[in-house]
Amino acid sequence: MSLPTTTSFDGPGGIFVDPAAYTNLRAWHEKADRLRSEDPIHRIEIDGYIPFYALTRHADVFEIERQPEKFLNTLQSVLFRTAFYDQQMATGLIIKSLVHMDGHEHHEYRKLTNDWFKPANLRKVIEQRVNQLAREFVDRMMERGPECDFAREIGLMFPLHVIMSILGVPEPDEPMMLRLTQELFASEDPEFGEGDGLEVIINASRTFFEYFNNLTDDRRKSPAEDIATVLSNATIDGAPIGEIERLGYYMIVATAGHDTTSNSINGGLEALIRHPEQLKALQKDPNRIPGAVDEIIRWATPVRHFLRHATGDYELGGVTIREGEAVLLSYLSANRDERVFKDPHAFDIDRENAAEHLAFGTGIHFCLGAHLARLELRAFFRELLSRLDSIELAGEPVHCVSHFVGGIKNLPVSYSLRPAE
Ligand code: HEM
Numbered sequence: 523m524s525l526p527t528t529t530s531f532d533g534p535g536g537i538f539v540d541p542a543a544y545t546n547l548r549a550w551h552e553k554a555d556r557l558r559s560e561d562p563i564h565r566i567e568i569d570g571y572i573p574f575y576a577l578t579r580h581a582d583v584f585e586i587e588r589q590p591e592k593f594l595n596t597l598q599s600v601l602f603r604t605a606f607y608d609q610q611m612a613t614g615l616i617i618k619s620l621v622h623m624d625g626h627e628h629h630e631y632r633k634l635t636n637d638w639f640k641p642a643n644l645r646k647v648i649e650q651r652v653n654q655l656a657r658e659f660v661d662r663m664m665e666r667g668p669e670c671d672f673a674r675e676i677g678l679m680f681p682l683h684v685i686m687s688i689l690g691v692p693e694p695d696e697p698m699m700l701r702l703t704q705e706l707f708a709s710e711d712p713e714f715g716e717g718d719g720l721e722v723i724i725n726a727s728r729t730f731f732e733y734f735n736n737l738t739d740d741r742r743k744s745p746a747e748d749i750a751t752v753l754s755n756a757t758i759d760g761a762p763i764g765e766i767e768r769l770g771y772y773m774i775v776a777t778a779g780h781d782t783t784s785n786s787i788n789g790g791l792e793a794l795i796r797h798p799e800q801l802k803a804l805q806k807d808p809n810r811i812p813g814a815v816d817e818i819i820r821w822a823t824p825v826r827h828f829l830r831h832a833t834g835d836y837e838l839g840g841v842t843i844r845e846g847e848a849v850l851l852s853y854l855s856a857n858r859d860e861r862v863f864k865d866p867h868a869f870d871i872d873r874e875n876a877a878e879h880l881a882f883g884t885g886i887h888f889c890l891g892a893h894l895a896r897l898e899l900r901a902f903f904r905e906l907l908s909r910l911d912s913i914e915l916a917g918e919p920v921h922c923v924s925h926f927v928g929g930i931k932n933l934p935v936s937y938s939l940r941p942a943e
Pocket residue numbers: 587620621622632774775778779780782783786819823824825828853880881882883884885886887888889890891892894895
């Protein structure tokens with residue numbers, strides 16, 4: 523039995539469209555649980571958005587992602603208002619990055635940086651810097667003690683420094699980059715943009731483009747060992763890559779590499795504070811941190827969704843998805859699917875199959891930065907937990923208003939930390 527089509531934010535599928543729905547995750551998950559059980563391929567037709575089916579089960583998300591020739595990303599791989607896409611077309615400011623590419627084009631562009639993000643290269647070029655930054659940020663946390671807003675002062679800033687080091691953005695420009703990524707990824711949140719969210723995104727994109735055009739010029743003159751140098755000099759079939767594609771690349775690495783990791787660290791710390799026995803267990807046996815990191819990422823699932831578009835009619839679970847129709851891959855729901863994860867709403871650092879989560883997606887678009895993200899989380903929690911005497915919440919965490927990338931934006935904590943040995 524399927525539920526009636528959702529036509530407003532109040533309907534059962536409103537949770538995928540209404541950015542505010544993600545500020546109350548308990549209520550969000552109650553609705554997603556019902557959809558997984560009663561209508562896992564749920565039809566949504568809300569004014570201002572393209573109609574789509576929301577996929578809430580792990581198996582369905584997996585099945586669609588593994589058939590990239592039948593389900594394309596296209597330029598509309600995220601559920602923004604149709605007015606946003608129309609405005610983008612009208613201004614000619616089209617942001618094209620890996621998540622907007624398909625087939626051969628995607629393959630060629632992904633190849634440019636794929637090896638750079640593999641574990642062997644990361645170990646060689648960035649692991650030490652990540653460990654050093656983890657130490658510096660836990661030092662900073664200690665200095666600010668005994669209380670701070672962890673999400674804002676530490677969780678947000680540590681991954682920003684890592685990704686900016688990788689991109690080659692000089693430290694003085696980092697605060698501006700932070701603002702821009704927040705505007706691009708969380709523009710529905712009133713804190714990050716006044717007035718029209720579309721205008722905020724378009725202005726932020728313009729500033730981003732200008733900044734990275736200048737960085738490209740610089741790296742062509744003076745190459746360094748960063749991603750900016752790789753992209754500034756990249757060629758495909760012997761010709762330099764397009765300007766829009768290069769800028770889209772900078773943008774996807776800067777944005778996708780930042781808020782996602784921050785939100786995982788913030789969500790992970792909150793979960794550990796609420797489960798002090800698990801926090802203590804990790805302190806006692808840090809070898810369990812890598813396993814815990816996958817559970818933390820499953821738990822936080824900061825990328826809430828992506829869209830795919832059918833190239834032909836396709837049967838999924840008794841529903842015919844017609845050629846040209848869109849499906850929304852709900853990673854947040856898939857990662858709480860009771861068919862895959864036992865007691866899915868429990869946080870459990872020893873969960874045996876935590877790594878089966880879909881928080882990084884799967885298939886050809888599988889997160890380029892997954893190894894880097896894990897490396898960052900491991901480094902940070904190893905450093906923090908080895909120096910932590912006590913920690914508790916000093917207020918209620920506040921969640922970001924966003925239906926695309928989200929998580930905790932304020933996490934007041936009080937704590938006691940020791941200096942590094
Ligand atoms: C915990 C942190 C992170 C999470 C949860 C996450 C999640 C995701 C997801 C869900 C996708 C789409 C996958 C799909 O369509 O199947 C993705 C793609 C991507 N991510 Fe991440 N990400 C994280 C960290 C990073 C980092 C640190 C980088 C840094 C480079 C990064 C760069 C990218 C890029 C470039 C893509 C596009 C890949 C493609 O389309 O081929 N991500 N990520």
